[in-house]
Amino acid sequence: MRLSLEQWILIGTYAVSIIGFLVLNRKRPLEAQAVFLFHQLLTWPFGILAVEFGYLEYPVREFPSATHTSFLYEFFAFPVVACYFNLFFPVHRGIRTKIWFYLSYTMCLTVPEIFLERDTDLIHYNCWAWYWSFLTIGFTLMGSRVFYRWFFSANIFGTWITVQSTGRVSAYDGSIANREEENE
Structure with a gap:
């Protein structure tokens, strides 16, 4: 059986996410796990709502009979990125550096999504556009940052x-x- 491009992308994303989480979990386990679980709490319901309201769809997904959203992105890959975002946030830098940090993480998640939407069946925008992804990714990263600062202080x-x-x-x-x- 030959794997499709979408399946290879899913496998690669799982591999990178698992390795990334294991690396963080060895260095700073309590912080990584707390941010990971909180970010799941944010992204999973919002992802389900976006799909159920018909804003976007995931034609190729891991559990097609269980959920209409992307389990990998909402429940695993994005929370791992949020862990890196929070644990390497430039706390003692100026406001410009902090803004650039937010924007770069948000762009690093939005730009690949644009290509995935255009070139694969992993995601399709119905009543959605890249800037909505940019905004929601930015706000959820901000929410996880607020949680991180609150929880660990x-x-x-x-x-x-x-x-x-x-x-x-x-x-x-x-x-x-x-x-x-x-x-x-």
Whole structure:
């Protein structure tokens, strides 16, 4: 049996996503898993709503009888990218660098989607356009960033809970800037 272009793209995306998540999970497991799960919470329902309202469709997908959305993108690949986005965010840089970081991650997900929509059967836009993808990707990355900053700066009993690069949780008196500096 010969695999189609779409199947090769799915296999390659799974491979890259699994390796990418395993690398992050070894270095900073608590942070990676928290961001991964939260981003799934964001993308899965929004992806289902976009498909159910007919904005876009995924003709070639992993589980055609279970869901009409792309399991790989909404539930795995995009959350892995969100992990990298949050864990390597340029915390101590200027606003221009931060904006460029947001835009570059958003473009790196939107541009391939444009080509996939044009050249494959992995995704088709009905009442959708690339700029809607750009905006929704940007907003979900922003949402995961807000979650990341909130979750890893919880002030409990007067001390800041921190996650060291080994994944161990420790507490000290300090600010979120100190905590994020320690993780870089």
